[in-house]
Amino acid sequence: MWLQITPDDRVTITVGNSEMGQGVHTAQAMIVADELEADWRDVRVKQGGALDGFKSPLLKMQITVGSGSVRGFYEPLRKAGAAGRAMLIQAAAETWKVPASECRAEKGKVIHEKSKKKLAYGKLCEKAAKLEVPKDPPLKTEAEYRYMGRPMPRVDIPAKVSGKAVFSLDVEMKDLHYAVIARPPAFGAKLLSFDGKDAERVPGVVKILQIPQGVAVCATSTNAALKGRAALKVEWDKGSHPDMDNAAIEKTMMADLDHPGAKVQDTGDVKKALGEAAKKVEAAYFVPFVAHATMEPMNCTALVTPDRCDVWAPNQAQTVCQMVAGQISGLPPEKVHIHTTYLGCGLGRRARPDFLAETVMVAPALANAFFNATGPASGAFPSPRPGCWRP
Numbered sequence: 001m002w003l004q005i006t007p008d009d010r011v012t013i014t015v016g017n018s019e020m021g022q023g024v025h026t027a028q029a030m031i032v033a034d035e036l037e038a039d040w041r042d043v044r045v046k047q048g049g050a051l052d053g054f055k056s057p058l059l060k061m062q063i064t065v066g067s068g069s070v071r072g073f074y075e076p077l078r079k080a081g082a083a084g085r086a087m088l089i090q091a092a093a094e095t096w097k098v099p100a101s102e103c104r105a106e107k108g109k110v111i112h113e114k115s116k117k118k119l120a121y122g123k124l125c126e127k128a129a130k131l132e133v134p135k136d137p138p139l140k141t142e143a144e145y146r147y148m149g150r151p152m153p154r155v156d157i158p159a160k161v162s163g164k165a166v167f168s169l170d171v172e173m174k175d176l177h178y179a180v181i182a183r184p185p186a187f188g189a190k191l192l193s194f195d196g197k198d199a200e201r202v203p204g205v206v207k208i209l210q211i212p213q214g215v216a217v218c219a220t221s222t223n224a225a226l227k228g229r230a231a232l233k234v235e236w237d238k239g240s241h242p243d244m245d246n247a248a249i250e251k252t253m254m255a256d257l258d259h260p261g262a263k264v265q266d267t268g269d270v271k272k273a274l275g276e277a278a279k280k281v282e283a284a285y286f287v288p289f290v291a292h293a294t295m296e297p298m299n300c301t302a303l304v305t306p307d308r309c310d311v312w313a314p315n316q317a318q319t320v321c322q323m324v325a326g327q328i329s330g331l332p333p334e335k336v337h338i339h340t341t342y343l344g345c346g347l348g349r350r351a352r353p354d355f356l357a358e359t360v361m362v363a364p365a366l367a368n369a370f371f372n373a374t375g376p377a378s379g380a381f382p383s384p385r386p387g388c389w390r391p
Contacts, residue, residue, distance in 0.1 A: 028073060061317065088121055108120060300355050316348065317352075328357060
């Protein structure tokens with residue numbers, strides 16, 4: 001689940017949390033590598049898929065929010081690394097026919113103290129893999145930490161600096177089509193009608209369809225999709241909050257200050273302290289409503305067939321993404337594969353699966369137009385067909 005060692009001495013550590021610039025690929029790898037007593041130069045990090053084993057002990061799902069990646073997986077990852085170390089030491093001891101207590105691990109090698117013999121992890125990995133995994137392996141003391149608590153080079157930085165890092169927008173495949181969505185202009189506004197005739201005339205536009213979130217314009221390029229959306233004639237109702245702006249939100253918040261609040265903690269006597277204060281300063285602070293706008297635009301790519309759904313997404317919640325994609329595609333979880341790319345910032349916004357849901361909805365409909373060569377068409381979401389789409 002967590003680590004793999006191969007005969008070439010490479011140690012591959014799999015991380016289930018999403019890397020969005022916070023350094024979780026490095027931090028979790030440090031924990032495993034430290035307890036494993038691996039040589040950091042041999043360590044590689046791989047992004048894990050949507051699997052139950054990656055569910056957070058704290059949050060009970062595979063999700064990267066609330067600064068919970070390290071505090072949630074600190075103990076499980078230490079045990080995983082320590083178990084690997086114990087198995088490698090046992091494999092070396094059996095090879096040399098000596099007690100395991102006479103052997104120790106150091107930077108990717110097992111050393112026999114008396115004879116000074118050494119064996120690299122790559123020479124021991126196949127034999128160690130056949131041993132029973134210890135449930136409670138001995139952990140290092142804090143004084144023995146080699147990597148934890150020390151500055152370490154970020155594993156994701158070289159690929160990002162060189163441009164080799166794969167974000168969701170970098171995913172490419174044959175016959176990939178693109179789409180954008182015309183969305184409500186006001187909170188809660190519902191679609192009344194739309195006319196897509198002018199949009200259909202835009203070169204590159206292949207399909208226009210209504211989805212619960214608005215009207216999707218599908219095309220052979222992002223530019224064509226944007227031009228098609230601009231050419232749409234769409235009518236919306238007023239919505240539930242047609243006049244919502246900063247002023248309206250501030251007015252609501254100020255009114256809420258007059259209502260009783262929820263007591264989180266009660267320490268000391270505030271009224272008494274203020275009454276005895278030599279000087280009082282009163283001020284009102286207002287922070288406007290700010291969207292969790294990520295540096296990388298919200299996007300997703302999906303390939304949907306009758307018996308498999310693949311989704312490439314910069315997501316923070318693999319468990320939720322797999323569930324939502326399964327519900328929309330009608331496929332069981334084991335046939336829904338979530339490929340988490342690097343995230344161009346998260347902020348919690350990418351824990352919401354709306355952008356993934358839209359992709360899985362539109363992909364089969366777009367494929368219906370593409371594979372049947374029916375040309376531009378308007379209509380509702382049809383039955384699932386193979387398709388690949390990116391918003």
